[in-house]
Amino acid sequence: MSDPVDVTVDTGEESESVRVHDDDGEVDAGDATVRFSFSAGGRAADDGQETDSDDPRRIAALDAVPTDSTLVFEARDGRRGVDCILHRSGDAVAAWRNSCPHRPEVPLDPGRGAIVRGDQLVCHRHGAQFEPEDGVCTHGPCAGDALDSIAVAVRDGDVYLTDERFERAERR
Numbered sequence: 001m002s003d004p005v006d007v008t009v010d011t012g013e014e015s016e017s018v019r020v021h022d023d024d025g026e027v028d029a030g031d032a033t034v035r036f037s038f039s040a041g042g043r044a045a046d047d048g049q050e051t052d053s054d055d056p057r058r059i060a061a062l063d064a065v066p067t068d069s070t071l072v073f074e075a076r077d078g079r080r081g082v083d084c085i086l087h088r089s090g091d092a093v094a095a096w097r098n099s100c101p102h103r104p105e106v107p108l109d110p111g112r113g114a115i116v117r118g119d120q121l122v123c124h125r126h127g128a129q130f131e132p133e134d135g136v137c138t139h140g141p142c143a144g145d146a147l148d149s150i151a152v153a154v155r156d157g158d159v160y161l162t163d164e165r166f167e168r169a170e171r172r
């Protein structure tokens, strides 16, 4: 805890105030003992363990991943970072390198979300279409090629980077 706070316990017969400098503790007032804990910065209040929101591999809440577009994140390993995109179909989420197989320097999501037509991802440059499950190009100049898959998983309503090539995910 960075700043102390005053905790007052009023039992009706007795009132006791203490200045608290720790994240948790106890205050005695009369016969009552009140245990407290504070939560800040995403840390669990009761045991000091990190919550999932502190997990460096957490990318986003599942609900925040669009079905009609994509969400950009960076998969990082040390000083190396790879631009990636997330896309959701129902409760299923898939991630790929943000790069078109036709011209790898062209991102599918140029920063405003990739085009999704029907259930297919569409490259804005020459119109290549990709399956949302496996990233295979079904139509366009790179038909038969596939997007570079990035391993992710959904756990407790959040999406996590599980690809062993990377150690953490960062949102832009």
Ligand code: FES
Pocket (backbone or CB within 6 Å): 100, 101, 102, 103, 106, 123, 124, 125, 126, 127, 128, 140, 141, 142
């Ligand atoms: S750069 Fe994507 S289809 Fe040509």
